[in-house]
Amino acid sequence: xxxxxxxxxxxxxxxxxxxxxxxxxxxxxxxxxxxxxxxxxxxxxxxxxxxxxxxxxxxxxxxxxxxxxxxxxxxxxxxxxxxxxxxxxxxxxxxxxxxxxxxxxxxxxxxxxxxxxxxxxxxxxxxxxxxxxxxxxxxxxxxxxxxxxxxxxxxxxxxxxxxxxxxxxxxxxx
Numbered sequence: 730x731x732x733x734x735x736x737x738x739x740x741x742x743x744x745x746x747x748x749x750x751x752x753x754x755x756x757x758x759x760x761x762x763x764x765x766x767x768x769x770x771x772x773x774x775x776x777x778x779x780x781x782x783x784x785x786x787x788x789x790x791x792x793x794x795x796x797x798x799x800x801x802x803x804x805x806x807x808x809x810x811x812x813x814x815x816x817x818x819x820x821x822x823x824x825x826x827x828x829x830x831x832x833x834x835x836x837x838x839x840x841x842x843x844x845x846x847x848x849x850x851x852x853x854x855x856x857x858x859x860x861x862x863x864x865x866x867x868x869x870x871x872x873x874x875x876x877x878x879x880x881x882x883x884x885x886x887x888x889x890x891x892x893x894x895x896x897x898x899x900x901x902x903x
Contacts, residue, residue, distance in 0.1 A: 751790040752903045755800075757884070758783055759893015762804055764819045766889075769849050769863045770806075773815055779806040784892045786825065788900075796827040800843065802865075802891050818850040821865050821891040827872070837874040843867035847891055865891040874900065 760781045763769065770776050786800030802821035808814055823845035831838040847865040852858040869888025876882045879902070886896040 753788050753790075753796075753900045754903065755786045755788065755884075755898055755900045756784070757892065757896050757898025759802075759886075759896035761894040762802075762819075763865060763867075763889065763891045764804055764821075764847060764849070764863075765806075767863070769819065769847055769861075770817050771849065771851055771861045773808060773817075773851070775809040776815075776817065777806045777809055779804040779817075779819065782819070782821070782891065782893050784821075784896070784898070788825065788827065794829040796825075796829075798825055799823070800825055800892070802847075813856065814854040816852045818852075819847055819891075820850065821845060821847045823865055823867060823891060825867070835876050837876075839872045839874065841867065841869040841872050841886055841888065843890060843892065845891075867892045869896065 758781055762779060762782045765778045782802050782804040784800050784802045786798055788796040788798035791797050800823050804819040805817060807816045823843035825841060825843040827839050827841045829837050829839045843866060845865045847863045849861045851861060867890030869886035872884060872886040874882050874884040882900045884898055884900060
């Protein structure tokens, strides 16, 4: 797990030094995440589906149609009840790549791939809390960005992973 996080940080540092032409900040909400679908809760039984996931990220344009950058995703849930009661907090760190395959003056269509790790913080009511690490990814072959003005746009993605099955949000270009 430590090697994966160190590798991600090294890749982020390299992408920061890649003399990026443009930078953008993004925030989004995604529903039904990898954490629900792939048992990222250490095989506890009776776990509710999470409320979704909130993602924050920064992207750097490294080529005319290619963006790279890190993101942080947060989600949480709990068990349905019974004994022992348990809470789960999911922290996802991904390195993302985005390729724009069609563009006009307002709309951009793209594909998005993210790879990283999810750390699940498990807090049973009657036991000590502990963390468990999992492989994380986001595969969104269909994404659309609509420019509202020169610096602000809204986007939606359809795919699967830690950031959600359907993800919607906004981007602010710096």
